[in-house]
Amino acid sequence: MKLKISLFAIAFLATFNLFAQNTYVFLGSYNRDKSxxxxxxxxxxTINGKLSKVASAKNIVNPSYLTVSPNGKYVYACTDTKTPNAGSISSFEFNPENKSLTFLNSQRSGGENPVYVTVHKSGKWIANANYTEGSVSVFPILENGKIDSIAQNFQYMDGSxxxxxxxxxxxxxxxxxxQFDYLFLPDLGADKIRCYAFDENQKKPLIETKNPFTKTDLEAGPxxxxxHPNQKFGYCIEEMAGQISVxxxxxGVLNKIQRIATHPDKIKEGFESSDIHISPDGKFLYATNRGKENNIAIFSIDENGHLKNIGYQSTLGKHPRVFAIDESGKFLIASNVNTGNVVVFKRNPKSGLLKKVxxxxxxxxxSCVQIRKI
Incomplete structure (x- = not known):
């Protein structure tokens, strides 16, 4: 009997290890040097928060923002960011078993200075935002993970x-x-949150709506x-005003119910609010402040979606452009551009507060951090 149990246990553990998932952290940068x-x-x-290097990629310029495909096999990056008369979206294949990240291809981004890229849940489309020229582009994704030629590109000229x-x-x-049936585009220059319906089965998936945008406060800079995980509320961080609009x-329709500062009352200027995420349990919202503060503002979320500030946590570096929360909600990881450091924080699930680990x-x-369990 003992022998049978032992053999069963070995077989179970072998099967478990075969299908076990690991959590990976993907970092992008303004490297400005192909070497x-x-x-x-x-x-x-996921026990102690330690990071162990797995893979890397060279010979690319300024992969400033990353996203990972739903199946975890592909990484898509804004490349040639902040490069005059340039801008591209690049694809890479990630193989955790071989510990490799392999370049697949690039496409022109449809505008100068791409700053954000996102992937549809189907894994068949990506969309990117171009900052300098104010545009959005949509690309089909091929079965091998490569990016196909651009399907749609909309450019905007209006400012504020x-x-x-x-x-x-x-x-x-x-x-x-x-539900991945709409695409929202916060437009810092126009003080608008633009919106398109999205039909993944069309060759041109972006479709104009009766409500093409939501106006924010003037000089907000969305x-x-x-x-929110409950799908009832949306939260926009406003870089220029240092506010969050709820x-x-x-x-596809947004109706504002609250606006709250990301900064303490004593901070009157120098706002450079940047990134915003909600814990998987929907109880807490986190927002980064750059400039004078370099911290993470922490808010509790009530049943009506309203925010209440409960504290601040230094990012232990300067210019925290992007941060991420892992799928379990146990860890938050911040990337500090100007000091070139990545810091792991453990979340207290009850208080929402953070502690470096x-x-x-x-x-x-x-410049960017993404977390994915694969």
Whole structure:
């Protein structure tokens, strides 16, 4: 009997290990040098928060923002960011068993300075936001993970009232709705959150709607956007105003219900709010502030979607452009561009507060972090 149990246990463990998933951390950068490891991938120890390097890629310029395909096999990057008269979207294949990241192909981004790329849940489409020229582009994804030629590109010329930053459109992100049937485009230059319906079965999936945009407050500078897990609320962080606008969401329509500062009352200027995410349990929202503060603002979320500030956590570096929360909600990882360091924080699920764990990673001009269990 003991022998049978032991053999059964060995077989079970072997099967478990075969299908076990690991959590990986994907880092992008403003490397500005093809000889540098512009993209780096680490495995996250989900017990102690330690990061162990797995793979990297060179010979690319400024992969400033990354996203990972739904199946975890492919990485898509905004490349040639902040490069005059350039801008591209690139694809890579990630093989965790071989610890390799292989370049597949690139396509022109449809505008200068691509800053955000996102992938549809079907894995068949990606959309990217181009900041400098104020545009959005959509590309089909081939079965081998390569990016096909551009399917649609919309450019915008309208600006807003703050002339030094809003003389024209600056689309800063492209975010799918919870059901992936709409695409939202926060436009820092125009003080609008643009919106298209999205039909994944069409050759040109972006479809104009009766509500093509939601106007934000003037000089808000909408930047990044996220939806609550319950799909009822949307949250937009405003870079220029240092505010978060909260919206009730239904069928592609946003109706504002709250606006709250990401900064303490004593901070009156120098706002550079950047990224925004919600914990998987929907109880807490986190938002990064750059500029004078370099911190993460922490908010609790009530049943009506409203936010209440409960504290701040230093990112232990300067210019935290992008951060991410792992799928379990246990860890938050921040990337600091100007100090080139990546810091892992452990979340307290009850209080929402953060505590640094593990050893930070150094990566010059690190600009983006994404986390995926594969």
């Amino acid at each position: 540098a490891e512009a993209i780096q991938i680490y495995q996250l120890d 009232t703050r002339k030094e930053r809003q003389t024209r459109s600056h689309v800063h992100s492209a975010v799918f709705s919870p 930047r990044h956007f996220t939806f 919206y009730h969401y239904e069928n 593990g050893k930070e990673i150094k990566m010059e001009s690190v």
